[in-house]
Amino acid sequence: MAFHYRATKISLALAAGLALVAALPAAGQSAAELRRENERLRARVTDLEQQLQSLTEQIARLQQQLTAAATAGGTTVPPFTPDPISIDESKPDASPRALLATLTESYRSTLDGVEMGEPGDPTRVAFVRQLNRWIARVNREHKMPIEWHVRHLGSIVPVGRGYLLRMQAVDPKTGATLGDPFDGILSRSVRSRLQQLSQRGLLEDVLVLRGTLVPRVMFNEDRLTEGPFNNPPIIAPMAEFGFTVNVTTLLPPRDEDEPARRSGAAATPAAGGDGP
Missing domain, CATH: 2.40.50.140 (Nucleic acid-binding proteins)
Known part of the structure; x- marks a missing residue:
């Protein structure tokens, strides 16, 4: 499933980010440079953690829909509904x-x-x-x-x-x-x-x-x-x-x-x- 694939990719990226953070002291940078680089990497790890959490929740919702459809004997799965949007994204400055x-x-x-x-x-x-x-x-x-x-x-x-x-x-x-x-x-x-x-x-x-x-x-x-x-x-x-x-x-x-x-x-x- 696409969500599982993307979640796996994010998990791998998260692991790579954590490994980079751990390896920084060996890079021979100054203390100030190490601190700034650590902050940048930690921000990236935070991004990946949030994306992984969002995808995990989406997978759980889809699995619930599949289970409900199977229990009811249905032959179709309700389509995944994206979050509603209130703005006009036809304009490039919208988002x-x-x-x-x-x-x-x-x-x-x-x-x-x-x-x-x-x-x-x-x-x-x-x-x-x-x-x-x-x-x-x-x-x-x-x-x-x-x-x-x-x-x-x-x-x-x-x-x-x-x-x-x-x-x-x-x-x-x-x-x-x-x-x-x-x-x-x-x-x-x-x-x-x-x-x-x-x-x-x-x-x-x-x-x-x-x-x-x-x-x-x-x-x-x-x-x-x-x-x-x-x-x-x-x-x-x-x-x-x-x-x-x-x-x-x-x-x-x-x-x-x-x-x-x-x-x-x-x-x-x-x-x-x-x-x-």
Whole structure:
């Protein structure tokens, strides 16, 4: 079953992430570099744990449906019903997965039917040139302001002059996830505001993110298929999906958004170290 297969992949990735965390002290890095790398890896492990839990719950629901159908003597299994969505995901700024869908369609309309050729031949050179023009264009055209409801995952990690916080976009009414987790880039003032909210007990599981979406579609000539983990997600052969968000504000939602706050039980960013 597809869910079992994906859960197995996530379990393997989780084990690999834990092994990397354990192996870090042997890498010869400075203490500060080790600490930052540990935080990044732990955030990834948290993502995988949450995905594994979600898939496990979906498998359990499907197994219950199968058992109920068999007990009732039915010959059909009720279809799996995805979480309801209240937003319009036909717009690329609606969610991470809406952006991915838009970019996938753009690739198809631009490059479907164009011969990729083989490495080193003129056809491949021409294809790569056209693909890189497309990548530059979509990265430029889809840089845009966004307003998303997000769950914060893990701790704030200092990176350069700013900070990173792992987040996941959710539906503002139903709390359904709207794509894979992503990194938000925080300024010192945004980070301080989150710390103040946490200290006052006002930090919600779901926050309203306002900022600038920065697409980071990348060229990778060696990536022709999803592979076992599809990480980063692939748009099409040689084109990998990615983005960051430059965070302007990250605040609790308004009172009318209460349903999203109550849905799910996301972990609050760690209070120790650089967490809010």
